[in-house]
Amino acid sequence: MPDTVTTFAPGRVEILGNHTxxxxxxxxxxxxxxxxxxxxxxxxxxxxxxxxxxxxxSVTIRLDELQPCVDEAWANYPIGVIKVxxxxxxxxxxxxxxxSSDLPLxxxxxxxAALEVATALAAKVLFNLDIEMxxxxxxxxxxxxxxxxxxxxxxxxxxxxxxxxxRLILLDFLAIKVETVSLPTNVSLLLLNSGVPHELTGGEYNxxxxxxxxxxxxxxxxxxxDVTPALVKSADLDDVIRRRALHITEExxxxxxxxxxxRSGNLALFGALMFASHESSRTNFExxxxxxxxxxxxxxxxxxxxxxxxTGGGFGGSTVSLxxxxxxxxxxxxxxxxxxSIVGAxxxxxxxxxxxxxxxxx
Ligand code: GLA
Numbered sequence: 603m604p605d606t607v608t609t610f611a612p613g614r615v616e617i618l619g620n621h622t623x624x625x626x627x628x629x630x631x632x633x634x635x636x637x638x639x640x641x642x643x644x645x646x647x648x649x650x651x652x653x654x655x656x657x658x659x660s661v662t663i664r665l666d667e668l669q670p671c672v673d674e675a676w677a678n679y680p681i682g683v684i685k686v687x688x689x690x691x692x693x694x695x696x697x698x699x700x701x702s703s704d705l706p707l708x709x710x711x712x713x714x715a716a717l718e719v720a721t722a723l724a725a726k727v728l729f730n731l732d733i734e735m736x737x738x739x740x741x742x743x744x745x746x747x748x749x750x751x752x753x754x755x756x757x758x759x760x761x762x763x764x765x766x767x768x769r770l771i772l773l774d775f776l777a778i779k780v781e782t783v784s785l786p787t788n789v790s791l792l793l794l795n796s797g798v799p800h801e802l803t804g805g806e807y808n809x810x811x812x813x814x815x816x817x818x819x820x821x822x823x824x825x826x827x828d829v830t831p832a833l834v835k836s837a838d839l840d841d842v843i844r845r846r847a848l849h850i851t852e853e854x855x856x857x858x859x860x861x862x863x864x865r866s867g868n869l870a871l872f873g874a875l876m877f878a879s880h881e882s883s884r885t886n887f888e889x890x891x892x893x894x895x896x897x898x899x900x901x902x903x904x905x906x907x908x909x910x911x912x913t914g915g916g917f918g919g920s921t922v923s924l925x926x927x928x929x930x931x932x933x934x935x936x937x938x939x940x941x942x943s944i945v946g947a948x949x950x951x952x953x954x955x956x957x958x959x960x961x962x963x964x
Contacts, residue, residue, distance in 0.1 A: 633765020
């Protein structure tokens with residue numbers, strides 16, 4: 603077993619399939635080139651020494667006393683991961699966890715999942731844990747659900763784990779299966795942070811999750827994966843619940859259509875599905891914001907953009923646009939200028955392409 607390891611786990615971007623993960627549906631996502639790096643050594647004492655270059659803080663905690671830290675909430679992600687690994691029966695001892703990141707916080711690019719996955723991968727290598735990568739992603743999700751208190755699905759962790767260069771990740775959350783689909787090399791992903799921070803610890807995410815569960819219950823099915831949009835439309839449901847269920851079921855269909863579009867090289871159709879996804883977020887799921895809507899509207903009228911939508915939980919954060927790489931500079935200039943003149947705020951661009959998932963660097 604090595605004494606020391608450096609791991610990297612990327613942020614993710616959701617391309618199609620919004621809030622479908624915890625409804626056991628489909629998502630197309632990608633890992634991006636930015637992420638979280640964890641440098642870690644095995645320690646002789648049974649403690650975790652966690653430090654972050656981002657906020658210059660540190661926390662030391664005994665392995666037999668792993669509790670959420672109220673004052674140092676950032677440390678709960680690695681603490682939660684180690685606790686969940688121990689509870690799952692994996693044998694591990696003390697380690698230090700030195701965190702650095704080039705992933706912007708609050709942009710909706712899953713910095714928390716990246717931190718969880720980089721921590722879990724470091725523990726796997728340092729203590730030679732016999733753990734498959736999907737299980738690793740699931741345990742990281744469990745840590746987030748139980749330790750941090752956000753009832754998020756598996757999308758973020760699975761995308762951080764299974765990213766592939768220039769391929770989108772197709773996740774099926776009922777079968778818990780992953781495939782990848784090739785993306786042409788002349789297109790890029792443009793992420794535009796609306797400048798309005800995205801906070802999943804707010805109540806809206808958990809509220810949407812409850813509404814989806816209620817929709818499934820009212821329709822007499824185990825999850826919304828079991829119903830079609832047509833069935834939702836014909837059912838006698840409360841208006842809000844019906845719109846939530848429509849969003850999820852239509853998103854599932856859009857992912858399936860999107861995969862076909864990519865396989866047949868139809869980027870225009872793929873882009874149209876992205877715009878339709880955003881429209882559904884705006885009207886049916888109500889997880890968009892005026893700033894995100896403006897970014898998508900601007901993208902729609904900018905040459906070289908195939909499609910655009912909000913990405914991830916919503917309620918702030920970023921949009922993702924599929925764009926012609928050759929026109930990237932002009933697209934960024936145009937949208938940034940117009941965004942500033944319309945909303946009086948700055949949007950922050952990240953230009954990326956689908957990138958490799960979590961890995962050991964040294
Ligand atoms: C957040 C959650 C994910 C997923 C997306 C919406 O990123 O962490 O599990 O539900 O929102 O698709």
